[in-house]
Amino acid sequence: RFLDCLPAVKQFRLVPRPKTQAWPSGSELPAPIQDLTGAVANWSAPSDKHRRAFRVWGSFPIYLGSIWLFHLVRTPPTTQAEPPSFLRLLGELVLGVWAYDFVFYWLHLLMHLSPKAWHGHMAHHVLSGGDHRSPGAFLEAEAVVNNSLVDAVLQVSTNIVVQNLPLLGVGKHKLSRLLHNVVVTYLLTEAHAGLDLPWGSHRLCPGVLGGAPRHEAHHHLHRCCFHQFFTYLDDLLGLGPPPGTLVGWE
Numbered sequence: 001r002f003l004d005c006l007p008a009v010k011q012f013r014l015v016p017r018p019k020t021q022a023w024p025s026g027s028e029l030p031a032p033i034q035d036l037t038g039a040v041a042n043w044s045a046p047s048d049k050h051r052r053a054f055r056v057w058g059s060f061p062i063y064l065g066s067i068w069l070f071h072l073v074r075t076p077p078t079t080q081a082e083p084p085s086f087l088r089l090l091g092e093l094v095l096g097v098w099a100y101d102f103v104f105y106w107l108h109l110l111m112h113l114s115p116k117a118w119h120g121h122m123a124h125h126v127l128s129g130g131d132h133r134s135p136g137a138f139l140e141a142e143a144v145v146n147n148s149l150v151d152a153v154l155q156v157s158t159n160i161v162v163q164n165l166p167l168l169g170v171g172k173h174k175l176s177r178l179l180h181n182v183v184v185t186y187l188l189t190e191a192h193a194g195l196d197l198p199w200g201s202h203r204l205c206p207g208v209l210g211g212a213p214r215h216e217a218h219h220h221l222h223r224c225c226f227h228q229f230f231t232y233l234d235d236l237l238g239l240g241p242p243p244g245t246l247v248g249w250e
Contacts, residue, residue: 012195012196012197012198013194013195013196014139014194014195014196014212014213014216015139015194015216035050035052035053035056036053036057038050038053039051039053039054051123052123052126052146055123055146055147056146059146059147059152062152063156066156070160077171077174078174079174080173080174083175084173084175084176088168088173088176089173089175089176089179091167091168092167092168092172092173092176092180093176093179093180093183095167095168096162096163096165096167096172096176096177096180097180097183097184097187097229098230099162099165099167100158100159100162100180100184100228101227101228101229101230102233103158103161103162104154104155104158104228105226105227105228105233107154107158108121108226108228109226111151112222112223112226115222118150119148119150119151119154120147120148120149120150120151121147121148121151123146123147123148123151124146124147124148124151125219125222126146127139127219127220139192139193139194139215139216139219139220159181159184162180163177163180187201187209187228187229188228190211190212191210191211191212191214191215191228191229192212192215192219193212194212194216195212196212196213197212200212201229202214207231208230208231208232209229209230209231210225210227210229210230210231210234213241214227214231214234214240214241215228217241221241221242223239224239224240224241224242225239225240225241226239
């Protein structure tokens with residue numbers, strides 16, 4: 001969201017946004033700070049936006065705590081002495097990202113088939129600037145960590161399982177695990193950023209990766225584009241964006 005406030009980046013916004021509050025100097029107050037201060041000031045009667053701010057700011061210590069607890073029951077793998085070959089590194093990275101997207105696709109689809117169930121996934125669909133029916137509502141990167149506890153556990157568990165799969169018949173190299181986390185984090189952030197960037201994944205790999213435009217459509221419509229990264233299952237199942245949905249977004 002700090003990147004999104006830069007004047008050079010605003011031109012790539014998929015949905016135009018209102019000007020935020022400003023510091024006395026005249027510069028815009030970073031949106032995450034606005035949300036947190038508003039949430040603290042209205043803690044006794046928080047709005048959806050304020051509850052989202054608490055979830056977003058609380059996600060980091062909760063995530064670190066969960067990793068600490070996980071390491072209490074499972075010792076992390078040791079770092080291999082030999083570096084992986086380029087082909088092994090590339091293969092494990094690509095297969096890992098694909099597997100994460102494939103496994104979570106079905107969990108994501110099931111959560112949308114029962115949107116009011118115990119998983120609380122619809123908290124993730126809270127948009128800025130209004131609800132998903134409002135023409136000025138928009139998606140932004142903080143939605144990556146705006147999840148219910150159950151939803152977040154499902155995502156992290158999916159990643160843990162995928163990271164421990166011997167996708168090439170051998171244990172995954174630790175460097176591949178590290179790069180997997182970096183790439184997955186970037187792709188998730190990009191998908192939720194609401195920015196049609198020139199280096200966006202949907203422009204680098206058109207037709208293969210959906211990027212921000214498809215995920216923006218998913219958060220607004222709730223009935224299409226269930227992939228995190230790719231497009232093939234949505235297209236195969238007839239769950240791609242409705243005709244004309246992405247006009248002006250791509």
